[in-house]
Amino acid sequence: MNKDFTCLFAGEAGYGVMSAGSTLAKAAGRNGLWAFVVNEYPSLIKGGLNTCLVRLAASPLQAHEESLDFFAGLSQEGLEQNYSRLKPGAALLVDTAIKVESSRLPSDVRVYLLPLIQKGSGDVAKIMSNSAMLGAFCAISGFPLELVETVLAGEFKPEVFAKNRELLRAAFELAAEQAVVASFPLPVGANPAQKMLINGNDAISMGAIQAGCKFAAGYPMTPGSSVLTYLADHGPQFGLVFKQAEDEIAAMNMLIGAGYAGVRAIGSTSGGGFALMVEALGFAGLAEVPVVMVNAQRGGPSTGQPTRTAQADLAFVINSSQGEFPRIVLAVGDVEECFVETFRAFNLAEKYQIPVIILTDKYLADSSVTHPFFNTNGLTIERGKLADETWLAANRPYKRYEFTDDGVSVRAVPGMAGGRHIATSYTHGEDGFYSSGNREYAATEPEITVKALDKLFAKEPHILAELPAVKLHGPETADLTLVAWGSTKGAALEAMELAKAAGLSVNLLQVLYMSPFPAAAVEAVLGKAKHTLLLEGNKTAQLGALIRMHTGIYIDDNYLKYDSRAFTPSLILEKIKEVLA
Amino acid sequence: MSASDVNLQYVPTWCPGCGNFGIFNSLKKAFATLQLDLEQTVLVNGIGCSSKIGQYVNCYRIETLHGRSLPVATGVKLANHSLTVIAEGGDGDGMGLGMGHFVHTARRNLDISYFIHNNQVYGLTKGQTSPTSEPGMLTKFTPPPLGNVERPVNIVDMAISLGASFVARSYTGDMNHLADMMAQAISHRGFAVLDILQPCVSFNAINTYAWYQQRVRRIAETHDPENRDQARALAGLWGDEIPVGVFLREERPTFADSLAQLKDGPLASRPLEGADISGLMEELA
Numbered sequence: 001m002n003k004d005f006t007c008l009f010a011g012e013a014g015y016g017v018m019s020a021g022s023t024l025a026k027a028a029g030r031n032g033l034w035a036f037v038v039n040e041y042p043s044l045i046k047g048g049l050n051t052c053l054v055r056l057a058a059s060p061l062q063a064h065e066e067s068l069d070f071f072a073g074l075s076q077e078g079l080e081q082n083y084s085r086l087k088p089g090a091a092l093l094v095d096t097a098i099k100v101e102s103s104r105l106p107s108d109v110r111v112y113l114l115p116l117i118q119k120g121s122g123d124v125a126k127i128m129s130n131s132a133m134l135g136a137f138c139a140i141s142g143f144p145l146e147l148v149e150t151v152l153a154g155e156f157k158p159e160v161f162a163k164n165r166e167l168l169r170a171a172f173e174l175a176a177e178q179a180v181v182a183s184f185p186l187p188v189g190a191n192p193a194q195k196m197l198i199n200g201n202d203a204i205s206m207g208a209i210q211a212g213c214k215f216a217a218g219y220p221m222t223p224g225s226s227v228l229t230y231l232a233d234h235g236p237q238f239g240l241v242f243k244q245a246e247d248e249i250a251a252m253n254m255l256i257g258a259g260y261a262g263v264r265a266i267g268s269t270s271g272g273g274f275a276l277m278v279e280a281l282g283f284a285g286l287a288e289v290p291v292v293m294v295n296a297q298r299g300g301p302s303t304g305q306p307t308r309t310a311q312a313d314l315a316f317v318i319n320s321s322q323g324e325f326p327r328i329v330l331a332v333g334d335v336e337e338c339f340v341e342t343f344r345a346f347n348l349a350e351k352y353q354i355p356v357i358i359l360t361d362k363y364l365a366d367s368s369v370t371h372p373f374f375n376t377n378g379l380t381i382e383r384g385k386l387a388d389e390t391w392l393a394a395n396r397p398y399k400r401y402e403f404t405d406d407g408v409s410v411r412a413v414p415g416m417a418g419g420r421h422i423a424t425s426y427t428h429g430e431d432g433f434y435s436s437g438n439r440e441y442a443a444t445e446p447e448i449t450v451k452a453l454d455k456l457f458a459k460e461p462h463i464l465a466e467l468p469a470v471k472l473h474g475p476e477t478a479d480l481t482l483v484a485w486g487s488t489k490g491a492a493l494e495a496m497e498l499a500k501a502a503g504l505s506v507n508l509l510q511v512l513y514m515s516p517f518p519a520a521a522v523e524a525v526l527g528k529a530k531h532t533l534l535l536e537g538n539k540t541a542q543l544g545a546l547i548r549m550h551t552g553i554y555i556d557d558n559y560l561k562y563d564s565r566a567f568t569p570s571l572i573l574e575k576i577k578e579v580l581a
Numbered sequence: 582m583s584a585s586d587v588n589l590q591y592v593p594t595w596c597p598g599c600g601n602f603g604i605f606n607s608l609k610k611a612f613a614t615l616q617l618d619l620e621q622t623v624l625v626n627g628i629g630c631s632s633k634i635g636q637y638v639n640c641y642r643i644e645t646l647h648g649r650s651l652p653v654a655t656g657v658k659l660a661n662h663s664l665t666v667i668a669e670g671g672d673g674d675g676m677g678l679g680m681g682h683f684v685h686t687a688r689r690n691l692d693i694s695y696f697i698h699n700n701q702v703y704g705l706t707k708g709q710t711s712p713t714s715e716p717g718m719l720t721k722f723t724p725p726p727l728g729n730v731e732r733p734v735n736i737v738d739m740a741i742s743l744g745a746s747f748v749a750r751s752y753t754g755d756m757n758h759l760a761d762m763m764a765q766a767i768s769h770r771g772f773a774v775l776d777i778l779q780p781c782v783s784f785n786a787i788n789t790y791a792w793y794q795q796r797v798r799r800i801a802e803t804h805d806p807e808n809r810d811q812a813r814a815l816a817g818l819w820g821d822e823i824p825v826g827v828f829l830r831e832e833r834p835t836f837a838d839s840l841a842q843l844k845d846g847p848l849a850s851r852p853l854e855g856a857d858i859s860g861l862m863e864e865l866a
């Protein structure tokens with residue numbers, strides 16, 4: 001494992017600590033390093049405590065770590081909450097207004113008290129405090145100042161940049177007087193391969209655009225909203241229309257309308273919004289309308305914890321809505337999967353005429369990572385059994401819901417000659433007609449009901465055969481098999497590497513597609529496992545329960561983390577050692 | 582095309598004498614009058630006796646959830662704005678669960694027609710109060726002695742104040758008038774609301790054919806539908822005289838007109854392939 005370097009920028013909302021962090025991460029990323037950036041913020045606009053953690057290393061990172069090599073703080077509260085995370089020998093940079101209790105510092109911590117917050121000139125000065133913080137950071141850590149300048153130059157208008165550079169340099173000089181200027185502990189140098197600093201929600205949005213998505217609708221709910229913001233902002237140049245709906249119920253129904261009319265459509269929300277959508281989710285399921293939904297999980301039932309992370313919606317999402325109908329639920333684990341699997345989600349939605357739900361969470365949605373440019377070669381759009389007018393002319397009468405072996409029937413969309421039909425939320429027969437009440441159908445109702453449900457579920461084996469439902473990371477066999485899903489993937493993978501370095505034999509089963517549940521694939525891996533450890537960001541071991549239900553396999557040990565923060569590699573390593581001891 | 586071309590082979594399941602038959606016949610007539618291309622027409626309905634109309638009409642139809650016809654119609658229209666989109670549903674459907682959608686769809690002025698089968702009661706769930714029920718009306722959910730104590734929603738008045746650009750009312754007992762109002766609503770470019778007075782012979786003992794016959798009056802020719810204030814004043818009338826006809830007609834840009842993305846034709850006919858996201862990636866480099 002590479003040596004890594006973690007810096008935490010902390011300050012009240014409004015002081016730009018997040019942009020300080022992303023500026024450093026971008027500068028590092030453009031110059032051969034790799035970053036993982038985690039933003040933590042309470043649900044308020046001004047005040048409170050925002051932190052931005054930037055972890056840097058010489059090779060790709062997939063998670064953050066708790067302990068800090070550098071703390072740069074603009075608020076007393078920020079320091080109070082983070083004393084315990086400082087590593088021995090760390091550097092501590094704080095504004096002069098902040099009181100540092102030396103007794104709470106670990107050994108050899110160097111403290112730099114500098115006037116970082118510009119006094120007296122209102123919000124503008126406040127926002128620029130982050131430039132001062134970055135300038136001093138460079139002097140103290142030895143991170144090249146001109147790299148930071150280049151990033152800022154690209155982000156601001158010339159006048160604004162000039163002001164920030166002035167401040168950046170002034171703080172650098174001031175800090176250089178106090179600091180024994182260190183050389184930055186990682187090899188900073190130019191790297192020709194283009195990389196992005198990207199978060200999960202941006203990657204999902206790009207996947208949607210690449211897939212030809214032309215319609216998005218939603219109602220803002222953190223942390224799902226940023227997909228909508230991205231598409232509202234960047235979508236129009238790709239011919240995409242975003243509609244802010246009056247509520248989530250409207251949003252989901254608009255998506256269904258668009259999907260029925262033949263347009264690829266996406267929505268994004270968090271648990272509470274998703275809860276409002278579930279009646280319509282069942283409608284999409286029964287009417288076989290393709291639609292893609294993102295549920296970015298946050299903490300808690302109800303309003304819960306808007307800006308904190310959790311993996312606790314799994315059981316709800318796979319079971320949401322009344323009655324029985326298949327849906328595809330996909331739990332992306334990293335930025336690459338956010339992009340590629342979102343692209344695939346649109347193909348799956350149309351090929352199987354089924355709602356697809358992308359399950360992500362605040363940690364993945366909101367954390368940025370240095371990532372190579374996405375490779376779009378080989379991403380092919382597949383629309384499945386979509387009719388055209390020639391087919392419709394040759395196949396009369398058209399039956400929208402014709403019973404077929406794979407449960408999928410040819411889909412016509414409004415405007416196509418010869419494809420007129422009814423798509424309906426009522427249980428229906430092959431022509432889409434209501435199975436009950438009407439004389440024409442009354443006698444055959446029980447039969448139609450069974451056939452209609454069998455038709456929907458006939459899709460499942462075909463979906464399962466096509467999906468990359470699970471991924472086994474690491475060696476084929478190991479003394480301990482970790483089982484994880486979603487954003488826990490990153491920390492689990494790194495923990496696996498750490499364990500290997502410590503001479504332990506560990507592999508990781510990642511369940512990527514949760515519904516239909518890939519029982520055979522999971523069983524194949526777990527059947528060979530010697531000892532198993534489940535890692536989940538919830539209290540009730542929801543994936544564990546699914547595995548038990550579908551395979552009868554009990555996971556040996558659980559590590560459940562439901563404190564509203566994500567797993568870290570070192571925490572998982574500790575648990576691995578405990579289990580294998 | 583004649584009215585009978587709009588028919589499917591299924592026999593409607595409304596109670597004998599139900600006002601929905603009149604609405605069904607008028608709809609077929611309006612379609613024939615306009616010579617609508619049925620392949621290019623989408624009927625979006627909710628759930629209720631009223632909403633069953635979509636089961637019998639031979640165009641593209643999507644039978645949605647209770648109260649949700651308008652957001653689905655919105656999605657259809659934005660996906661393919663060259664289609665003729667008509668939403669239909671009941672007063673419970675549209676003014677109960679669907680009220681929020683009604684408010685916001687009217688504000689948006691999408692080119693959709695919305696026909697509300699207003700029988701002032703819930704039919705399909707067997708006779709509960711609706712948001713348009715008369716005060717004092719006795720229903721399963723508002724039994725004697727009090728009956729309904731809430732004020733009814735005035736659909737026409739509300740549609741005018743919310744910004745619908747065409748607002749009319751008609752009566753199922755006057756099928757020619759109704760067919761004419763429907764045709765005008767469909768032809769109108771913008772959100773067109775049509776409040777259709779529809780007797781429910783099974784559950785509404787107040788607003789019967791006889792009751793309406795005495796009260797329904799066609800709006801005088803002197804009314805200027807481009808005059809909002811006049812339209813409002815007229816909309817306030819309900820009682821011994823119930824005005825039917827066009828209250829308001831306003832030409833103004835539709836929501837879709839404001840979207841540059843729709844200038845090159847409907848979203849549904851755009852190719853999916855070929856998005857070049859390299860610029861998006863460079864933005865994050």
Ligand SMILES: Cc1ncc(C[n+]2csc(CCOP(=O)(O)OP(=O)(O)O)c2C)c(N)n1
Pocket residue numbers: 628629630631632647670671672673674675698700702703704705706711
């Ligand atoms: C979410 C939901 N709630 C309740 C119902 C039950 N429901 C079906 S139709 C209906 C009322 C219909 O009344 P209205 O819209 O006035 O139409 P009518 O039957 O009178 O034509 C209700 C409450 C439902 N289908 N879905």
Ligand code: SF4
Pocket residue numbers: 594595596598599600601630631700704705780781782783784
């Ligand atoms: S219950 Fe009323 S609205 Fe429903 S079909 Fe019968 S008469 Fe018509």
